[in-house]
Amino acid sequence: MNWLSRFLPGSGPGLSHEQxxxxxAIAALPAPDLGRSHYETRYVVVNTETEPMDSGGQRLLxxxxxxxxxxxxxxxxxxxxxxxxxxxxxxIGLLKFIGRSxxxxxxxxxxxxxxxxxFEQNLGNVPDVDWIDLMVxxxxxYPERIAGQARMDAWLGAFGIDRIDHRDALLxxxxxxxxxxxxxxxxxxxxxxxxxxxxxxxxxxxxxxGS
Amino acid sequence: xxxxxxxxxIRTNLDFLRRHAPFDRMEAEALRFLGERLxxxxxxAEAEILVPEDGPPRYFYIVYxxxxxxxxxxxxxxxxxxxxTLGPGEGFPIGSISAERPSTNSYVAVEDxxxxxxxxxxxxxxxxLSPSFQLFCTRYIASLLNQSREQxxxxxxxRAAEQQTMTTSLSNLIKQAPIFVAPDLVTRSALExxxxxxxxxxxxxxxxxxxxxxxxxxxILKRILLPGFDLTRPIAEVMTTPPHTLNGNASAYDAALEMxxxxxxxILVVDTxxxxxGVISERDLFALQxxxxxxxxxxxxxxxxxxxxxRASRDIRQLALNLLAQGIGAEQLTQFISALNDxxxxxxxxxxxxxxxxxxxxxxxxxFGSEGRHEQTLSTxxxxxxxxxxxxWADKEPLKLRLLEFAKDVNNDLAACGFPLCxxxxxxxxxxxxxxxxxxxxxxxxxxREPHPEALLNATIFFDYRVLYGDEKLAHKLRxxxxxxxxxxxxxxxxxxxxxxxxxxxxxxxRDFITDDDPRHPGTIDLKKYGARLFVDAARVLSLRTGVDAxxxxxxxxxxxxxxxxxxxxxxxxxxxxxxxQLLRLRHxxxxxxxxxxxxxxxxxxxxxxxxxxxxxxxxxxxxKIQLRLKLxxxx
Numbered sequence: 001m002n003w004l005s006r007f008l009p010g011s012g013p014g015l016s017h018e019q020x021x022x023x024x025a026i027a028a029l030p031a032p033d034l035g036r037s038h039y040e041t042r043y044v045v046v047n048t049e050t051e052p053m054d055s056g057g058q059r060l061l062x063x064x065x066x067x068x069x070x071x072x073x074x075x076x077x078x079x080x081x082x083x084x085x086x087x088x089x090x091x092i093g094l095l096k097f098i099g100r101s102x103x104x105x106x107x108x109x110x111x112x113x114x115x116x117x118x119f120e121q122n123l124g125n126v127p128d129v130d131w132i133d134l135m136v137x138x139x140x141x142y143p144e145r146i147a148g149q150a151r152m153d154a155w156l157g158a159f160g161i162d163r164i165d166h167r168d169a170l171l172x173x174x175x176x177x178x179x180x181x182x183x184x185x186x187x188x189x190x191x192x193x194x195x196x197x198x199x200x201x202x203x204x205x206x207x208x209x210g211s
Numbered sequence: 212x213x214x215x216x217x218x219x220x221i222r223t224n225l226d227f228l229r230r231h232a233p234f235d236r237m238e239a240e241a242l243r244f245l246g247e248r249l250x251x252x253x254x255x256a257e258a259e260i261l262v263p264e265d266g267p268p269r270y271f272y273i274v275y276x277x278x279x280x281x282x283x284x285x286x287x288x289x290x291x292x293x294x295x296t297l298g299p300g301e302g303f304p305i306g307s308i309s310a311e312r313p314s315t316n317s318y319v320a321v322e323d324x325x326x327x328x329x330x331x332x333x334x335x336x337x338x339x340l341s342p343s344f345q346l347f348c349t350r351y352i353a354s355l356l357n358q359s360r361e362q363x364x365x366x367x368x369x370r371a372a373e374q375q376t377m378t379t380s381l382s383n384l385i386k387q388a389p390i391f392v393a394p395d396l397v398t399r400s401a402l403e404x405x406x407x408x409x410x411x412x413x414x415x416x417x418x419x420x421x422x423x424x425x426x427x428x429x430x431i432l433k434r435i436l437l438p439g440f441d442l443t444r445p446i447a448e449v450m451t452t453p454p455h456t457l458n459g460n461a462s463a464y465d466a467a468l469e470m471x472x473x474x475x476x477x478i479l480v481v482d483t484x485x486x487x488x489g490v491i492s493e494r495d496l497f498a499l500q501x502x503x504x505x506x507x508x509x510x511x512x513x514x515x516x517x518x519x520x521x522r523a524s525r526d527i528r529q530l531a532l533n534l535l536a537q538g539i540g541a542e543q544l545t546q547f548i549s550a551l552n553d554x555x556x557x558x559x560x561x562x563x564x565x566x567x568x569x570x571x572x573x574x575x576x577x578x579f580g581s582e583g584r585h586e587q588t589l590s591t592x593x594x595x596x597x598x599x600x601x602x603x604w605a606d607k608e609p610l611k612l613r614l615l616e617f618a619k620d621v622n623n624d625l626a627a628c629g630f631p632l633c634x635x636x637x638x639x640x641x642x643x644x645x646x647x648x649x650x651x652x653x654x655x656x657x658x659x660r661e662p663h664p665e666a667l668l669n670a671t672i673f674f675d676y677r678v679l680y681g682d683e684k685l686a687h688k689l690r691x692x693x694x695x696x697x698x699x700x701x702x703x704x705x706x707x708x709x710x711x712x713x714x715x716x717x718x719x720x721x722r723d724f725i726t727d728d729d730p731r732h733p734g735t736i737d738l739k740k741y742g743a744r745l746f747v748d749a750a751r752v753l754s755l756r757t758g759v760d761a762x763x764x765x766x767x768x769x770x771x772x773x774x775x776x777x778x779x780x781x782x783x784x785x786x787x788x789x790x791x792x793q794l795l796r797l798r799h800x801x802x803x804x805x806x807x808x809x810x811x812x813x814x815x816x817x818x819x820x821x822x823x824x825x826x827x828x829x830x831x832x833x834x835x836k837i838q839l840r841l842k843l844x845x846x847x
Contacts, residue, residue, distance in 0.1 A: 064216070072250040072328070075220035079213045097213070107530055159323060164223060172214055174223070178325065181253035 015088060015123065022092050023123070032100045034130065034196035038184045040193050042070045043132075044097065045104040045177040047113050049169035058110075059117045060087075060100040063094045066177040067101070071184065073177050080170040091115075095127060105191030106152045106176045108133035112174045131196065134179055136202050141186040155179055221246045224327070227275065231300025232822045241341030249327040251275060254320035261304065262317040271334040273302045277324025278721060281316040296321065296723055301825070305348050321721050326638055330634070381466055382459030382481045384496075385489030389479075391416045394423055394447035398435065401426065412477040412490050415450050420486040422479045424450030455663065456481045456685060459488055464543050467496050471508060471550040490575035511554045516562070517624050520555060524628040525552045528589060532801055541793035542765065542786075549585040552630075553578075553679055559624045560680045567617035574599035574614065575681035576621075579637060583675035583748065585763045588812075589800045592631040593622065594672060596644035598651055598685055614645050637672060647685040651689055659696050662706035671748060675762045697755040704756050708739065708845040711748035712838055716831035717741045723828055724816045732813050738796050739812035745834040748788040749841055764789055768837075776841070788833030791826055795819075 015023075032041075043208055046065045050058035060083055067077035079097035081090035105111040108131055116126045138155055139148055145158045152175075161178045164171045187193070192201055213481060224246040228234035234242060243683045254260055260279060261268055274297050281295040281303060295316075307314040309329055329337070338345040391414035392401045405413045405428075415424040426449060434440060455469055456479045466478045476493040482704050504540070505528045515518045531548050560576060579594035581587050597614055601607050618639035626632045646654065655673070656781075658666035674693065678686040683772055697703060717725040717736050726734045750764040753771030761767055765786045772782040816824055841847065 028460045066220070072252050075217050075224060075247065078216035078220050080216035080219065081213075095214075142318040162276075168219075170219055171223070174220065178251070180255065181251075182255075182323070182326075185253055185258075 007196065011087075015111050018137060019088055019092055019208055022096065022209070026092075026095050026099070026127075027205065029100045032102065032130075032195075034102065034199065035194050038195070039071055042099075042101045043104050043195070044099075044101045044181060045173045045180055046094070046111065046115070047105065047169045047173035047176055048114050049167065049172075050114055058114055060114050062169045063115070064171070064173040065094060066170070066173045067097075068104075068177055068180060068184075071181065073174075073181065078170065078173075083118070087118065091119060091122055093164070098129065102130040102199070104132050104134060104176065104180050106134045106155075106179070108135070130199060132198050132202060133182060133206055136205050137183055137187075137198060138179070140201060140205055141183055141190065152176070152179075217247075219582055224249050227300075228273075232825075233344060233353055234300070235341050237341050240342060241337060241344060244333075244340055245329065245337055248329055248333050249273070252326055252328055254279075254324045254326060256322050256324075258320045260318040260320060260326060261314055263313045263315060266313050267311045267331070268304055268308045268314055269331050270328040271302060271304075271308050271331065273327040273329070274299050275325040275327050277326075278321045279303070279326070280319050280321045280323055280721075282319060296719070296721065298723060298824075309338075312336050379630045380459060381457060381461050381463065381478075381491055382488065383461060384491055385459075386495070387478055387489070387735060389414055389487045389489045391420075391422070392446060393417065393446045394450070397443050398440065398446050398449060399442040402431065402435075402442070405825075410490070412492065414454065414479055414487055414490060415446055416487050422454050422456060422481065422485075422487045423447075424452040425454040425477065425479060426450045427477060454479050456485075457483075457491075458483065463496055464547075466491050468543065468546055468550055468841070470496070471547065471554065474508070474512070474554065477629070498594055507551060508554065511551070511558050514558055514562070516538040517627050518559060520562075520624070523555060527555070528629075531589060531797070535797060539635070541790040541797060544797060545586050545588070545793060548588050548589070549582070552582070552587055555628060556625065557619075557680050559621055559628065563617055563620045563624065566620065567613065569613065569617060572599060572610065572614070573602075573682050573685065575678045575683065575685050576639065577676045577686065578679045579676050580672050581675075581681075583677040583762050584744075585677075586747075588793070588796050592633050593625050594633055594637045595622075595625075595639045595679070596637070596641075596676070596690065597639045597646070599645070599647055600682075600685065601647050611642070611645060615640055615642060618645060638733070639804075648685060648689055652692060655689075655693055656696065659700060659703045662703050664710075667706060667710040671710070671751065674751065677762050694755065694758045694760070698758050704752060705845045707748075707847070708753065708841045709847050711745075711752055712841060714741060714745060715838070716745060716834040718828065718831045718835065723824060724831075726784075726816065727836055734817055735813040736814050737812050738792055738799070738814050740814075742830070743796065744788065745838065746785065746792075749834075749837045752841060782837075785833045785837050788830035791830045795827065 008045065044065050044067050045061065048060055049062040049064070050060055053059045062080065062082040065079040066073060069077060079094060083090045112133075114130050119126045134155075135149055135152070139146060139150070142158070146154055155161075156175055156179065159179065159182050161175050163175050163181075166172055177187045187198060192198055221243075225242060228237070228242060228246060237245070254277075260272060261270075276299055279301075294631070297318075303318055304314045304316065308758065312329075338348060390404065390408045390410050392404055394415050394417065396722075401413060401415075405411075405426075411428045413426045414422050415426065416422045424447065426446065430449065430451065435442070440449060455473055455475050457466055457469060459480050459482055461480075469478055470476065470493055478491045479487060480489045480491055482488050501623055507523055507530060510523045510526065514523060527548065530551070531544060535544060544615055556576075556578075575598045577583070577596045579596060579838045581591050582594060595618075597618060599610070599614060601610065620637045622632060622640045632638065635642065655670075657759060658670050662670075675688075676686070719725045724736060726736055745767070747764045750767035750771065753759070753760065753775070754767035757771040757774040759767050759770045759774070761770060768782050768789075769779075772785075773779065795814055796812055799812070816827065819827065
């Protein structure tokens with residue numbers, strides 16, 4: 001069953017027709033060829049801005065995303081939205097921006113988890129996205145720099161990447177995007193030449209760690 | 212496209228660009244155009260960014276973070292300066308992308324680097340949009356030095372209101388046609404003419420209008436009135452000759468310098484045919500510039516004691532600061548400091564002569580080292596000595612003792628006026644440095660014959676001597692002898708050259724600069740030891756080899772260099788490099804002394820702005836160039 005079917009009228013939490021149509025259009029996009037080279041792939045780096053809730057856990061405030069296309073980071077290819085009073089629109093905007101591109105995050109359990117809870121809550125379901133977590137990949141790509149899993153600022157520091165404002169979802173995505181450029185440079189050298197290679201490397205790594 | 216998100220990213224690009232030349236002065240619209248179009252790419256260490264085989268470059272690159280090395284490839288011989296390291300804010304390739312031809316360099320990331328890239332078509336359009344960027348590209352290297360001067364002026368803009376005035380040419384300052392008389396005119400008529408035109412200075416010139424002498428108001432009292440000079444005799448008998456003249460193209464700075472150097476209040480201005488064009492008085496210059504040059508000068512001349520001279524010494528520092536603030540070049544500034552310090556030293560000598568009877572003794576007070584080269588900065592300790600003649604009828608010991616006691620008092624007074632005693636005891640009060648001309652010859656001769664390391668070190672200090680007070684002819688005799696000794700002695704010159712090559716410019720192969728590994732001064736470069744001295748030592752070898760009298764480094768380079776056929780532009784570039792390093796030293800010393808701590812020569816490249824870093828790099832490259840010339844000439 002296509003994940004789209006879960007968004008069929010009546011199944012979501014009161015989405016408008018327009019919103020439904022947008023989701024359908026996204027789902028109708030051709031599935032990405034994960035076997036192409038990094039250079040031919042558009043990656044989207046996604047980051048979240050949250051605040052702690054009284055009940056524990058995190059509330060999603062805003063999302064920011066930056067694309068890496070042909071290995072390049074271009075200011076025109078960026079997205080940011082606050083959830084505010086129209087969280088569904090913000091999330092649909094993000095999904096539109098991602099299209100069917102593989103999505104890069106740092107710390108998937110947190111970022112992917114927060115996003116998926118928000119999708120569930122506001123769109124009624126969780127779309128299929130190819131998530132790649134740099135927190136898992138980086139130690140296998142650059143074991144000589146940092147051997148195990150580390151906090152993001154350790155990696156940013158290792159490559160001298162500026163952290164302009166860690167509270168801003170977009171600027172933080174920019175930093176992660178620069179880190180992803182570093183990751184891609186080494187991945188190709190190690191024979192991980194496609195997004196699929198990255199996804200497989202990530203799952204074997206997770207499996208090895210027993211998660 | 213999400214415009215607010217894009218705007219945020221564009222703004223981060225612009226923030227970066229604004230911190231780097233030439234983008235910091237780029238027109239707002241052009242800068243925005245650039246910021247919108249820059250894509251960021253990552254290059255791991257050793258990755259090639261652009262190579263000649265790529266054909267005409269498709270992108271213009273700006274280093275965002277990291278280091279990129281330009282390596283010359285192809286038919287050009289690979290010399291040691293065939294590589295060039297580019298840091299953040301520096302763009303490439305400028306020449307080949309403008310000309311739409313393949314790059315002659317290959318550009319390789321020497322460490323993990325991020326670069327912005329701009330499509331070639333946008334690069335060309337940017338030049339159309341931005342006149343400043345176009346100018347930058349076309350004058351790429353040549354404009355660096357000018358920009359630095361401009362920037363220096365901006366830094367002190369509040370105090371630089373008069374910045375242009377002292378660069379005015381003298382021909383623009385002349386207020387009226389010169390008042391002059393013929394040398395055979397009777398003195399009475401000459402004085403009547405002075406009274407008639409109300410001038411304080413009367414020029415004397417022949418029929419060809421070339422000035423031969425000058426008479427000032429103060430001369431009237433001393434030379435005519437008091438001695439009862441016969442007013443029917445020709446003016447030529449009382450005038451000062453030859454007069455101090457400058458070409459009309461010279462600047463107000465030059466005139467002020469000439470006045471300060473010779474203690475005169477008037478300069479005759481001549482044209483290229485040496486014809487008299489006008490008279491410039493000290494007052495004309497003060498009207499231009501309110502800096503207390505006159506006050507300092509007259510304060511020095513009228514000083515009755517050391518306390519008064521201490522005040523003058525502080526004033527000299529203040530004047531130097533003001534001039535620096537006005538963006539005056541290092542060359543003029545050091546000459547100013549030197550001229551005023553000379554006057555100060557002379558006054559100290561004069562005051563001490565009142566307590567020490569040296570009447571009838573032929574001697575010269577010598578300055579060595581940087582003072583001898585007219586290159587004093589503000590934290591120079593004293594280096595001096597005495598050259599004297601022992602009359603046949605005199606006993607040496609008592610005479611030398613008198614000179615030494617005199618010298619000791621002078622040394623102490625100089626120390627009280629801000630010239631610290633020399634820790635190496637290179638002072639006239641040292642019996643080893645208070646010598647007759649024969650003893651100096653013997654001393655110099657030993658160093659030249661046996662150039663062991665200590666002798667060479669001595670040569671670098673003492674061969675730069677200059678007379679501050681006393682008998683100049685004595686010193687000239689010694690100089691001519693010295694040059695005849697060194698010019699014909701290749702072994703000595705080779706040893707001096709090897710000594711000059713002891714220290715290499717602190718240019719890194721990967722990083723821009725090699726900084727001091729002394730843990731007490733991390734990240735610094737001693738700009739005296741690793742900067743100025745490289746030029747000074749090489750220029751000295753050049754002057755000793757080619758018989759140049761001048762002691763200043765730039766003069767030695769210009770005169771000595773042209774004698775061995777080095778192109779004038781090349782020598783000018785070297786002189787510019789030397790001046791820039793001197794300027795950095797002066798700035799550094801000023802900023803430090805402003806805060807009360809003593810000035811030194813340790814500059815942190817990281818603290819310099821990007822442009823100054825670039826020019827400093829270029830200055831070091833010039834040092835390397837002149838060193839290479841020595842290496843080749845002396846097969847070292």
